[in-house]
Amino acid sequence: MRDFISERARVIPPSGIRKFFDIALTMDDVISLGVGEPDFCTPWNICEASIYSIEQGVTNYTSNKGTPQLRAAISRYLDARFHTPYDPESEIIVTNGVSEAVDIAIRSVVDAGDEVLVAEPCYVSYSPCVTLAGGTPVPVPCTAETEFRLTADALMERITGRSKVVIANFPNNPTGGTMSEADYRAVADVIVDHDLLLISDEVYAELTYDGQHFSPASLPDLAERTITLNGFSKAFAMTGWRIGYLCAPPQITTAALKIHQYVALCAPVMAQIAAYEALRNGAAEMNAMVREYHVRRNLFVDGLNRLGLTCHVPKGAFYAFPSVESTGMTDPEFAESLLREQHVAVVPGSVLGGPGHVRCAYAVSRADLKTALERMEAFLCGLKT
Structure with a gap:
């Protein structure tokens, strides 16, 4: 069949x-810091709006x-929160998660042979989606020395005559790095000078802890060159x-709508009704969750640094990205050994374009974070004996 x-x-x-999540599912008493998913339930008013719509027979395309x-509602929200006005009739498509938005964004602008500059470390789907579209993903390194920001110099080093698109995700999964207006202005000059497009995945936009999220489409130079992706999963x-x-x-x-209508038709109506309620009446619950993530961030990142796993303070998302180089192990070795010996699941940074690090999602309870730190300390002590 091959x-x-x-x-x-x-x-x-x-x-x-x-891979690591599936291994963890076969084990008992595992604290999983591996999957980027909030541990909160969807707020009840959002669920109720969807349930009521089903009861009323709203189950159509x-x-x-x-x-x-x-x-x-999306148009009003983006304009009010991030100063990015989009026309709801001609400039917004509701998708089956941001994952579908990533796919159709790439396929709508990438031809065979085009090079797509991917800011790394990053979420695992970007480069495979570029490959599936016939393009060539080109990693652009974002390093701990710059707090994992995308810099104009790093971008310039990877541009060739075949470069067409830049993909960036800030606040970033897996590093928690963010980009300021000044950071984007520097990158904008490169994008404009080389006639590139920007795909900006902003699904973590509301999860920021040290200042407001800045959306690159709010810059006049980038407004016509940016595809903004966002969603409801994290916030x-x-x-x-x-x-x-x-x-x-x-x-x-x-162009994106033509692809969307053939592969997905439309997003589920019940989920759209829930999303509408989230934008209308979900701010209070969302802000409470973000405040709790902020507390967890401080608790967990302080703990990692105390253990000698050097970790910059993430300014957004809900991930810590500590270096494990001090252990003498590769990041896959560290992740697998930690899981098997201490039942703590983390993700090797190399699968996300960040070798020498591991991704730890602090979207779990404070109690679990404290226990995870205790187990990690026991694991590190065991390496010294």
Whole structure:
């Protein structure tokens, strides 16, 4: 049967995140810091809005683009929060999670042979989606020395005559790095000078702890060159609802919509109704969750540094990205040994483009974070004996 499998499907790797998560599922008493999912339940008012719609028989298809009410609410939200005005009729598509938005954004602008500059470390799907679209992913390193920001110099070093698109995710998964307005202005000069597009995944936009999130599409130079991706999974604890959105200039949304309507048709109507309620009445619960993540960040990152696992303070998302180089182990060795010996699951940074580090999601309870630190300390002590 191997001869029937496409070359593109053969060359993309399986998710390194899911590998460790699947191992953890076979073990007892595991504290999983591996999967980036809020430990909060979706707020009840959001669930109730969806349940009520089902009770009323609202189970039909929607417009391919999403319901007019949700698109209008997204437009108002983005303009009010991040100063990025998008027309709800021609510049917004509601998608099946941000994962679908990533896929259709890439496929709508990438041709065979195009090079796509991917700011790394990053979420595992970007490069495989570029490969599946026929493009060539080119990693652009973001380092601990710059707090994992994307710099103009790093971008310049990887640009060639085939470069077409930049993919960036800030606040960042897995590092928690963020980008300021000044950071984006420097990068914008490079993007404009080399006639590039920017795909900006901002699903963690609301999860910031040291200042407001800055959206690059708010810059005049980047407004017509940016595809903004966002969703409800992280901010509103709605991972299983699979609801996100893509925003871009009309020419790009027209292309993306053609792909979306053939592969997904529309996002589930019940999830769209839930998302609409989240934007209308979800701010208080969202802010409470963010405050709790802030406390957990301080607790966990302080603990990692105390153990000698050097970790910069993440300014966004809910991940810590400590270095494990001091242990003398590679990051896959560290992650597998920690899981098998102390039942703490983390993700090797190398599968995310950050070798020498591990990703730890602090979207678990404070009690679990304290226990995880205790087990990590026992593991590190065992390495010294």
